[in-house]
Amino acid sequence: DVKVTQSSRYLVKRTGEKVFLECVQDMDHENMFWYRQDPGLGLRLIYFSYDVKMKEKGDIPEGYSVSREKKERFSLILESASTNQTSMYLCASSLLAGGREQYFGPGTRLTVT
Amino acid sequence: SQQGEEDPQALSIQEGENATMNCSYKTSINNLQWYRQNSGRGLVHLILIRSNEREKHSGRLRVTLDTSKKSSSLLITASRAADTASYFCAPSRGSGYSTLTFGKGTMLLVSP
Numbered sequence: 001d002v003k004v005t006q007s008s009r010y011l012v013k014r015t016g017e018k019v020f021l022e023c024v025q026d027m028d029h030e031n032m033f034w035y036r037q038d039p040g041l042g043l044r045l046i047y048f049s050y051d052v053k054m055k056e057k058g059d060i061p062e063g064y065s066v067s068r069e070k071k072e073r074f075s076l077i078l079e080s081a082s083t084n085q086t087s088m089y090l091c092a093s094s095l096l097a098g099g100r101e102q103y104f105g106p107g108t109r110l111t112v113t
Numbered sequence: 114s115q116q117g118e119e120d121p122q123a124l125s126i127q128e129g130e131n132a133t134m135n136c137s138y139k140t141s142i143n144n145l146q147w148y149r150q151n152s153g154r155g156l157v158h159l160i161l162i163r164s165n166e167r168e169k170h171s172g173r174l175r176v177t178l179d180t181s182k183k184s185s186s187l188l189i190t191a192s193r194a195a196d197t198a199s200y201f202c203a204p205s206r207g208s209g210y211s212t213l214t215f216g217k218g219t220m221l222l223v224s225p
Contacts, residue, residue, distance in 0.1 A: 004155070033212070042217040043156075043201070058212065090155055099205030099213050101146065104155030 003027070004105035006091055012111045019078040021108050023091030031094045032074035033102065034058075034066065036087040043090065049074055081112045115140050116214040117185075117202040125222045132192050134219040136185040136202030143207025145178055147187050150199045150218070159187075159200075192223045 007022035023032065033048040035058075045058030047066040055066050063085060067075045074093075078085055088109050092102040117136045126132055136145070144163045148156040162169045162178045162185065169176045175188040185204075189196055199218040205211060 035215075040217070043215040045212055045214070048212060059214075088153075092156075099143065099203075099207045099211040101158045101161060102156075102213060103158065106155050107153070109153070 004091060004093055004103050006089075006105040006108050008108050009106060010109050010111075012113065013078075013081050014113055015082060017078075017081050017112075019081045019110070019112075021076040021078075021089055021091075021110070023074045023076070023093075023105055024072055025074075025093040025103070026072065027093070027095070027103075028071065029093040029095050029103075030071070031096075032068065033092040033094075034064075034074065034076045035090045035092065036060070036085075037090060037107075038087050046076065081110075083112050086110060086112045115142070115204055115206065117145070117204045117216045119200065119202055119216045119219040121219060122217070123220045123222070125224065126192060128193055128223055128225050130192055130223075132189040132196070132221055132223070134187045134200050134221070136187070136204070136216070138183050138185075138202075138204040140183075141206070142180070142204045144205050145176075145185050146203045146205065146213070147174075147176060147185075148201045148203065148215070150201065152198070156201065156215075189221075192221075194223050194225050197221060197223045 034046045035043045049068045065077045091105040094102045117138045147159045201218045203213040
């Protein structure tokens with residue numbers, strides 16, 4: 001079974017802090033994704049990566065950056081956290097490109113105060 | 114990417130009843146996927162139906178796809194309390210680096 005893990009289930013940070021959210025998958029998947037999920041807005045794609053050191057902007061990349069130095073690890077970085085980045089963050093991976101099945105981690109609920 | 118819209122937004126039924134959720138989308142697709150999300154957790158992939166398929170089954174799940182109407186439905190038969198979750202559809206062009214766009218989902222509550 002595919003396993004996608006995220007570094008924290010719950011995280012509380014202060015405004016202006018630099019925040020790292022880490023995601024690791026153990027199935028040698030090429031593709032990895034970061035989403036945020038907010039009530040009434042559904043899931044929105046922040047960034048994705050189809051290969052090591054490769055990244056593409058999703059629908060809402062502003063205020064975020066990503067890093068993929070190794071195939072299994074995809075990090076989401078909030079350079080200077082703000083209260084409007086309080087959200088549930090979900091990481092996913094997929095074996096195949098082209099909009100195929102994605103496997104999700106358990107999510108990180110981030111609160112920025 | 115393209116987005117599916119799930120309908121209804123919320124559905125409340127009793128255990129043992131069937132639950133039907135619908136998804137509409139706007140442009141041509143290669144496949145359409147359904148996912149489940151239990152409260153506060155990640156999404157779980159349920160089923161993928163290709164554009165050349167009309168119906169697909171997996172256990173108590175039945176998915177239909179009508180590409181002429183650009184719609185899909187997910188039927189859960191003999192529902193259980195454990196089926197309580199949000200359900201999302203994700204239509205996909207399935208080409209190149211196309212990504213999935215999720216809608217706001219249908220929240221299903223199954224009461225004992």
